[in-house]
Amino acid sequence: MGTGHFIPIKDGTFDGVINETVIEHISDERAFVAEITRIVKPGGVVYTSAPFIHPFHGSPDDFRRFTTSALKDLFKNDYDILEIGVRSGPMSAFLMFLCYWFGVILTLGNRRLAPFAAHICMLIFGPFKIFDLLFAWMPNADAVAAVLYIIARKR
Numbered sequence: 001m002g003t004g005h006f007i008p009i010k011d012g013t014f015d016g017v018i019n020e021t022v023i024e025h026i027s028d029e030r031a032f033v034a035e036i037t038r039i040v041k042p043g044g045v046v047y048t049s050a051p052f053i054h055p056f057h058g059s060p061d062d063f064r065r066f067t068t069s070a071l072k073d074l075f076k077n078d079y080d081i082l083e084i085g086v087r088s089g090p091m092s093a094f095l096m097f098l099c100y101w102f103g104v105i106l107t108l109g110n111r112r113l114a115p116f117a118a119h120i121c122m123l124i125f126g127p128f129k130i131f132d133l134l135f136a137w138m139p140n141a142d143a144v145a146a147v148l149y150i151i152a153r154k155r
Contacts, residue, residue: 004032009039016040019048021147024064029074037078040154046079049149052142053093055100057115068142071150079152086145089132093146095125 004026017036026032036046050066066074068084075081103118135141142148 004028005035007035007039011038012041013039014041014044016045016047019046021049021051023048023050024062024066025059027061027063029064033074037154042154044154045082046075046152046154047149048075048152049087049147052145052148054096054146055118066148068148068150071148075150075152079154081150081152083149083151085149086132086135086141086147087149088129088145088147089135089141090144090146091131091135092129093144095122095128096146099125 004022005028017040019036023029023032036048040046048071050071052065052067054065056062071084072081099118099121100114102121103114103116106117107113135145
């Protein structure tokens with residue numbers, strides 16, 4: 001089994017890597033990107049999504065948030081950026097904070113019960129994420145988005 005700092009895979013094995021909201025749980029994101037770079041073939045494509053405006057969600061830990069600038073910076077040395085944008089928009093960010101807030105309030109801050117209550121709340125308010133579609137065409141939606149993504153091709 002590997003960690004983000006060491007992936008037990010031979011160099012240049014994969015044509016692509018998908019990293020869906022994992023990088024924030026890795027203590028050294030640069031070492032993680034170096035490992036991804038190591039296992040991807042030249043010309044391979046990497047998709048990485050990362051939270052920007054999102055509450056703490058440890059599993060077991062949660063280290064940081066990422067802007068589009070931070071994502072570009074992580075991949076600038078070995079990759080050509082193909083696309084960067086919003087994976088979960090401003091309405092998702094608002095609803096996520098609302099649900100986590102309700103989770104804390106309704107459980108009086110209980111660390112074990114609050115995440116459970118937040119997830120119950122997400123079942124109720126989740127359908128309102130459809131309003132993220134209203135923000136899809138707005139060029140500055142990444143400034144208040146829940147989750148951002150980058151697609152890059154290894155040089």
